[in-house]
Structures are given as structure tokens and as C-alpha cells.
Amino acid sequence: MERAAKQDAINELNGVFKSSAVVVVAHYSGLTVAQMSTLRQQMRAVGAKVKVAKNRLAKIALKDTDVASLESLLKGPTVLAYSGDPVAAPKVAIDFAKANEQFVILGGAMGKTALDPNGVKSLASLPSLDELRAKIVGLVQAPATKIAQLANAPAAKVARVVSAYASKDAAA
Template identity: 65%
Template sequence: MDRSQKEALVAEMNGLFNEANVVVVAQYSGLSVAEMTALRSKMRDAGANFKVTKNRLARLALEGTDYGSLSDKLKGPVGIAYSDDPVAAPKVVMEYAKANDKFVVIGGAMGATELDPEGVKSLASLPSLDELRGKLVGLVQAPATKIAGVLQAPAGQLARVLSAKAEQG
């Protein structure tokens, strides 16, 4: 890779980090190509990405972003997971780390807030943005259906009373 390609890669990664809402750093030493491909596939399905690059280039790309504090975690064979959804990347990374002991989460960051492995784990336990939207829609719809039920109840009771009187008389 020549200098111009490296500069282009650093610029591209810098743009990705500026747009990402969360970044997670993990060691992947000992994983096979098939395992890495499976991880990348899971990340794509969740709307996140996993990138492996030279640590020096990643450090340069992190400069000038909110995630500059992660530079000291880039030692050895590490990969960087990132996503727009603050829960997507941590959730996939933590699930993969549970299933594969060769994959170890080092830390991460959400904006300017640096996270240790426990912080990443707690972030992964939160519901995703789509799940929260679904719950919110359910909460908004619930009162409307309850109001409709309450408004229909007196009319139904009145109809049953009139029907009973008609049968008696």
C-alpha cells in the first residue's frame, strides 16, 4: 500500500468515526478467517461494521474525532466495531465474545465518553433503537384503545338493558 492509498484510507476511516455514535475495540487474536467472516456478517445484519486495519493508521484516523481517547487501546491485533445505533455494535460484539473466548472486548467509546469492557457490556444490554421505537408506539396507542373501549362500554350496557326490557315486556 503506497502513501496515497494510506492517506485515502485514513480519510475514509476518519469520516466513518465522525459519523459513528459508538466505537468498540476488541482483540481478535486466534480467530480463523471463517470466524471473522461470521462476525462481520452478524455486524452487517445489525447495522454495524467491524474493521481491521493497521493500528498506526487507525490512530491517525481517530485524531480529531470524539474517539481520540481510544488510541491507547490500539495495541496488538485489534479490530474496531462501529455503528450509528449506539446499541448495535456493542450488542453484537458482546454476544460474539460470549460465544468465542478468543475474541476479547478491550473497551470503547460513545461520543466523548470512554467505556471500559463493563460499560460496553451494560450498553449492549439496553434495547435497540428500533425496540425502543416499538415500545413508544405501543405506549402511545394503548391509551387511545383504552379510551375507545371506555367510550363504547356505556353504549353497550344501554343496549343490553334495553334488550332485557324488551324481552320482559
């Protein structure tokens, strides 16, 4: 690798580390190309990305970033999974690790918070950003429909009373 290419790789990784909400580090030794392609597709489907980078270059790129705690995890054949959504990359990584024994999660970082493998699992168990938005919309929408029902209820009661008196007068 030429010096300019190395510097470009470092700059790219530095941008990834600064812009990502979460970064997960895992060993991928023993995975086939097809399995790695599957991992990349699954990550892409949720808006996350996977990157295999030289550990030496990644350590240089970690300097002056919030996720500098990842440096101790960068040993051996490592892969970086990252996303803007704090739940997307960990969720896919945990699911992929369950299906593939060779994919071993070492840990990660969410901002300045370092995560061990259990922390990554905990993060993966949380609902995604889209799920939370849907729940909030549901909570906001439910009281609005109840208010509309309450506003219409007195008018409906008056109409029933008038209808009852009208049918009573018609019967008499």
C-alpha cells in the same frame, strides 16, 4: 501501501469515527478467517460493521473526532466494530466474545464517553433501538384502545338497558 492509499484509508476511518454512534475496539489474534467472516455477517445483520485497520493510521484518523479516547486502546492486532445504533455493535461483540475466547474486548467509545469492557457489556445489555420503538408504540397504543372501549361502553350499556326493557315488555 502508497501515500495516496494511506490518506484514503485515513479519510475513510475519520468518516467512520465521526458518523458512528459507538465504536468497540477488540483484539482478534488467533481467530480464523471463518470466525472473522462469521463476526462480519453477524455485525452486518444488525446494521453494524467491522474494520481491521493499521493502528498508526487509525490513530491519525482519530484526531479531531469525539472518539479520540480510543487512541490508548490501539495496540496490537485490533479490530474496530462500529454502528449508528449505540447498542448493535456492542451486543454482537459481547455475544461473539462469549463464543470465541480469542476475541477480547478492550473497550470503546460512545460519542465523547470512553467505555471500558464493563461499559461495553452494560451498553450491550440495553434494548436495541427497534425494541425501544416497539415498546413505545405498545405504550401509546394501549391507552388508545382503552379510550375506544370507554367511548363505546356507555352506548353498549344503553343498548342492554333498552333490550332488557323490550324483553320485559314482551314477557308481560
